[in-house]
Amino acid sequence: MIQTLADMRRDYTRDGLSEAQAPLEPFALFQQWFADAVKTEQLPVEPNVMTLATVDAEGRPHSRVLLLKGLDARGFTFFSNYDSAKGQQLAARPFAAMTFFWPTLERQVRIEGRVERVSAQESDAYFQVRPLGSRLGAWASPQSRVIADRAELEGLLAQTEQRFLDQAPECPPHWGGYRLLPERVEFWQGRASRLHDRLNYRLGEEGSWQRERLAP
Numbered sequence: 001m002i003q004t005l006a007d008m009r010r011d012y013t014r015d016g017l018s019e020a021q022a023p024l025e026p027f028a029l030f031q032q033w034f035a036d037a038v039k040t041e042q043l044p045v046e047p048n049v050m051t052l053a054t055v056d057a058e059g060r061p062h063s064r065v066l067l068l069k070g071l072d073a074r075g076f077t078f079f080s081n082y083d084s085a086k087g088q089q090l091a092a093r094p095f096a097a098m099t100f101f102w103p104t105l106e107r108q109v110r111i112e113g114r115v116e117r118v119s120a121q122e123s124d125a126y127f128q129v130r131p132l133g134s135r136l137g138a139w140a141s142p143q144s145r146v147i148a149d150r151a152e153l154e155g156l157l158a159q160t161e162q163r164f165l166d167q168a169p170e171c172p173p174h175w176g177g178y179r180l181l182p183e184r185v186e187f188w189q190g191r192a193s194r195l196h197d198r199l200n201y202r203l204g205e206e207g208s209w210q211r212e213r214l215a216p
Helices: 002-006 026-040 085-092 120-128 132-140 150-163
Strands: 049-055 061-067 070-072 075-081 095-102 107-117 175-189 197-203 209-213
Touching (some): 026 070, 026 095, 026 175, 049 085, 061 075, 061 085
Antiparallel strands (some): 049 061, 070 075, 075 175, 095 107, 107 175, 175 197, 197 209
């Protein structure tokens, strides 16, 4: 088994990333790469899938896969239950890291920064465009808490469906959005012989971005 894992590898030869191709700030390049991923990646790969890493109050790391649901000049937005494990971790230490991987394009983007909650208006606006089942699920599921079995969860959903039988579910007070405010963004393009291209953007104290190349 160990020998089999050691032999698992592929060479990356699709593209390169030079400073001449990269703008002076990271948002334009991310939007370009994301657009490329939308056109190129095939299901079941979803272009907005990312791994979110947080740290709890004891300094232990946690990661999980989420969907990016918003992007603008302020940062990268995702949504969750505020009482969940990740919500408690972000309340204790409001910093996180995101990783996007687009295998067909042989590209990866890593983003690090401070996290803040979005406004109640932004959370409500997104909540209202979610499918009804997802809105009911946000009310029904006590996310990250121990439950007895699947039947308990289905019972909670049935109670929620009855509660909102004659009305549309509003955004729960325990649910909403977070925005990661990037302080570091690294673009990784796979290259042959593991000599990958890595362009890193760091946010300076004055608010301007510094671009630098990292050794692979």
